[in-house]
Amino acid sequence: MYQVVIVGGGISGLSAAYFLEKHTAAAGLDVSIDLIESRDRLGGVIVSERSEGFLVEGGPDSFLTQKTAAIDLCRELGIGDQLIPSNDQQRKTYILQGGALKELPDGLFFMLPTKVGPILTSDLFSFSGKLRLALSPLFSPPIEKDDVSVAQFVSKRLGREALERLAEPLLSAVYGADVNHLSAHAVLQRIVEMERKYGSLWKAVNAARRAPSRPAGNGQGTASTIFVSLRDGVGQLTNVLQQALSRTQFVTGTEITHVSRGASQWRVHARDGDAEAAAVIIATPAPAASRMLQQSNPDLAEQLNGVTYHSSMTVSLGYEEASFGRTLDGFGFVVPRGEGKRLVACTWVSTKFPFRSQPGRVLLRCFLGGARDSAITSMDDASVLEIVQHELRDIMGIRSQPFFTRIYRWDRAMPQYNVGHPLRVEKIQQLLKTQPGLFLAGNAYKGIGIPDCIDSAAHAAKGVIEHLTSLG
Numbered sequence: 001m002y003q004v005v006i007v008g009g010g011i012s013g014l015s016a017a018y019f020l021e022k023h024t025a026a027a028g029l030d031v032s033i034d035l036i037e038s039r040d041r042l043g044g045v046i047v048s049e050r051s052e053g054f055l056v057e058g059g060p061d062s063f064l065t066q067k068t069a070a071i072d073l074c075r076e077l078g079i080g081d082q083l084i085p086s087n088d089q090q091r092k093t094y095i096l097q098g099g100a101l102k103e104l105p106d107g108l109f110f111m112l113p114t115k116v117g118p119i120l121t122s123d124l125f126s127f128s129g130k131l132r133l134a135l136s137p138l139f140s141p142p143i144e145k146d147d148v149s150v151a152q153f154v155s156k157r158l159g160r161e162a163l164e165r166l167a168e169p170l171l172s173a174v175y176g177a178d179v180n181h182l183s184a185h186a187v188l189q190r191i192v193e194m195e196r197k198y199g200s201l202w203k204a205v206n207a208a209r210r211a212p213s214r215p216a217g218n219g220q221g222t223a224s225t226i227f228v229s230l231r232d233g234v235g236q237l238t239n240v241l242q243q244a245l246s247r248t249q250f251v252t253g254t255e256i257t258h259v260s261r262g263a264s265q266w267r268v269h270a271r272d273g274d275a276e277a278a279a280v281i282i283a284t285p286a287p288a289a290s291r292m293l294q295q296s297n298p299d300l301a302e303q304l305n306g307v308t309y310h311s312s313m314t315v316s317l318g319y320e321e322a323s324f325g326r327t328l329d330g331f332g333f334v335v336p337r338g339e340g341k342r343l344v345a346c347t348w349v350s351t352k353f354p355f356r357s358q359p360g361r362v363l364l365r366c367f368l369g370g371a372r373d374s375a376i377t378s379m380d381d382a383s384v385l386e387i388v389q390h391e392l393r394d395i396m397g398i399r400s401q402p403f404f405t406r407i408y409r410w411d412r413a414m415p416q417y418n419v420g421h422p423l424r425v426e427k428i429q430q431l432l433k434t435q436p437g438l439f440l441a442g443n444a445y446k447g448i449g450i451p452d453c454i455d456s457a458a459h460a461a462k463g464v465i466e467h468l469t470s471l472g
Helices: 011-027 069-076 116-121 127-134 150-158 160-175 189-198 201-210 235-244 286-293 298-305 374-378 381-396 421-432 450-470
Strands: 002-007 031-036 048-051 054-057 083-085 093-097 100-103 227-230 248-251 256-261 266-270 273-277 279-282 309-320 332-334 343-348 361-369 404-415 438-440
Touching: 002 011, 002 266, 002 273, 002 450, 011 031, 011 235, 011 248, 011 450, 048 235, 048 404, 054 309, 054 361, 069 235, 069 450, 093 160, 116 127, 127 160, 150 160, 160 332, 160 343, 189 201, 256 286, 266 279, 279 286, 279 450, 286 298, 298 421, 309 374, 309 381, 343 381, 361 374, 361 381, 381 404, 421 438, 438 450
Parallel strands: 002 031, 002 279, 031 248, 093 332, 279 438
Antiparallel strands: 048 054, 083 227, 093 100, 256 266, 266 273, 309 361, 309 404, 332 343, 343 361
16 A cells, blocks of 8 residues: 655645545555645635625635636536536626726726727726827737746836736735736736737737637536636535545644655654655645755755745625615725725625625625735734725725624735746756655645646646556
C-alpha cells in the first residue's frame, strides 16, 4: 500500500483527495491518504452559514461557469441539481464615480468596449475619456514580449480613465491587488494571448464577437449565466467532498513544520510526530509551502516565498426590506481607489442570489482590505461596522440599521499575481521536477477561483498517480 499525504484542507486539498481516490481505484493502486489541516475545520476560506433567515458566505459566494471544473465536480458528486444560477435578469454592475453610482456600460468584453454606443452615452467617462476609448484602435501600441503591469497594459491601450474607472475597481474587487504591480500576463491572460494571435487587440475583439458563443456546462440552467452557486451555499461543495472521501483520514489542528526527502520516501514532520509517504501534495498558501520546504529545497522555497499575499475581510449586513428605503436593481457596485473610500466593493446579495434571503429582507456583502487598505483588517469589529455603515449611507443613502451583521477576516489569504508571476510559476514547475513525489496545488499559481483550485488539485493528483505507477 502506498501512503500519500496532503497538506491543506481547503478546496484544493479536498479535491486532490477526491481525484486521488477516484483515479487510483481505476488504476488498481492501493493507496492510503492522510489529509492534514492546521485549522480545526476543513474548507479553507469557504464558509457558508445560515442565520436570521440568511444564507451568508464568508468567502467566495459563487464560481464562474466559463471555467467548468467546479460545475463538473458538483455533477460528479451528485449535487448538479443543486446548482443555482445568478439572477441575470438584473445583472447590472455599478461603479462609484464622483460620489454617485454609475452603471457599467453594456458590451464590454474583459473590460474592452465592443460597442461604441454604450460608451458614448455612458456617464461613467468624461468627454475626453470617451474620445480616447473611441479612438483607442488608432493608438494600439507594440505588443510587449515581456510581462507588464495591468496599469501599463490597460492605460496604453484604453487610456488612463479606463484604467482608473473601469479596470482598477473591477480587478481590485477580484484580486484585492494594486494594478500598478498586478501582472497583465497572469490576470489578463486571455486578452494577452488573443492580442498576440491576431496582431492587435482590436482585431482580437472583433474575432471574439464573430465567434459563436460556447455555453458552459451541459445545461441544467447554467449555460447562459456567468455565476453559479449551490442551494446550501458554496460550503455545500466542501461538505459533500468530505462525505465522499472513504479512504482519506482527516487530521485537523495539526501544523506541519517541514517536509524532507529521505532515501526513498518523503517525511512529513509535525510537532506531535512524523509520517512517511511515497508522495506529498502541499495544498496551502505559498508562504506556508515555502516554510515547509526551506530545509529540503531552499531554491524552491525562495520562489514560493516570492508570491506575496494580502489580507481581506467580508462584512455582511441584513436589513428589513420595509426600512431599507431603496430598490437594488443590480448585483452591486465596485469602488475605484480615487474615490477615497475604504469599501472595495459591495454585492447586493438579495438581487444576485435571491434564495439567500427570506422575502421581505435584504442582504448586502461588503469587501474591504487587500493591497489598497491593509490597516483596516486589524481594526476591531465595532470600528469596521461603523466605517461600513457610514460609507453605505454616503453611497447608497442607507439610514436604517442592520439587524444582522457578520464579519469574516482572512489573514494573508489573497495571493498577489505581481509582474513576473508567470515566469515564477515556470521556475517553480521546473524545480518540482527535481523533487519526484512532491506536488503543489492551490490558488497561488494559475488562478484564484474555485475552478482554478480544483484544476490544480486534479493536476497534482494526476502527477501522484504517475509517480506511484513509476514506482512499480
